[in-house]
Amino acid sequence: EAGVAQSPRYKIIEERQSVAFWCNPISGHATLYWYQQILGQGPKLLIQFQNNGVVDDSQLPKDRFSAERLKGVDSTLKIQPAKLEDSAVYLCASSPWDGRGGRTEAFFGQGTRLTVV
Amino acid sequence: GEDVEQSLFLSVREGDSSVINCTYTDSSSTYLYWYKQEPGAGLQLLTYIFSNMDMKQDQRLTVLLNKKDKHLSLRIADTQTGDSAIYFCAESSGDYKLSFGAGTTVTVRA
Numbered sequence A: 001e002a003g004v005a006q007s008p009r010y011k012i013i014e015e016r017q018s019v020a021f022w023c024n025p026i027s028g029h030a031t032l033y034w035y036q037q038i039l040g041q042g043p044k045l046l047i048q049f050q051n052n053g054v055v056d057d058s059q060l061p062k063d064r065f066s067a068e069r070l071k072g073v074d075s076t077l078k079i080q081p082a083k084l085e086d087s088a089v090y091l092c093a094s095s096p097w098d099g100r101g102g103r104t105e106a107f108f109g110q111g112t113r114l115t116v117v
Numbered sequence B: 001g002e003d004v005e006q007s008l009f010l011s012v013r014e015g016d017s018s019v020i021n022c023t024y025t026d027s028s029s030t031y032l033y034w035y036k037q038e039p040g041a042g043l044q045l046l047t048y049i050f051s052n053m054d055m056k057q058d059q060r061l062t063v064l065l066n067k068k069d070k071h072l073s074l075r076i077a078d079t080q081t082g083d084s085a086i087y088f089c090a091e092s093s094g095d096y097k098l099s100f101g102a103g104t105t106v107t108v109r110a
Helices: none
Strands: A005-007 A010-013 A019-024 A031-037 A044-050 A053-056 A065-068 A075-079 A088-095 A112-116 B004-006 B009-013 B018-024 B031-037 B043-050 B055-058 B061-066 B071-076 B085-092 B104-109
Touching: A005 A088, A010 A019, A019 A088, A019 A112, A031 A075, A044 A065, A044 A075, A075 A088, B004 B085, B009 B018, B018 B031, B018 B085, B018 B104, B031 B061, B043 B055, B043 B061, B043 B071, B071 B085
Parallel strands: A010 A112, B009 B104
Antiparallel strands: A005 A019, A019 A075, A031 A044, A031 A088, A044 A053, A065 A075, A088 A112, B004 B018, B018 B071, B031 B043, B031 B085, B055 B061, B061 B071, B085 B104
């Protein structure tokens, strides 16, 4: 089974530029997550999709961050404009969880390391 | 996150047991997890425990849960150099939104 694919692996941009990350979840997984992991901290949930609907985006800085999951499969996360404090690893994860309770495992991609200079 | 706390570093000799501790605040936590992150890699689920259990063993891994004190621990028996990594404690409360601790960096020395 192919894992969660993310691209690019690394990105360096200047402050105030825009950047986009792409995620291809495991086939058939209904739930997709974007996490931000700042160096020395645990991952923080930015947004959670179930199919193509948003379940939770309470911690997404909506003035500069946006995400979409068209057709309930691939997802993109965009930052526009970027700030220095956005330097982090952006992790995408997917899960077969369908919102009806129980426990399912979240599978993580390798992440995109963003450096804002 | 601030809801899950862990000690930041642990150094252990190869062959000894490692114990990583975690405390959480959400009393409605349903599942508690341990994830492992190696350099440049994503997070890998090691094990999990349901909140109505107090112990779970899986090969070299033993998870202990004290629900009254909201304390979770992970014991790794016979620690090997390949166990060097960052270990994250995480909790969820049914909606599968994972809240992670800051991670414990485990260094295994020969």
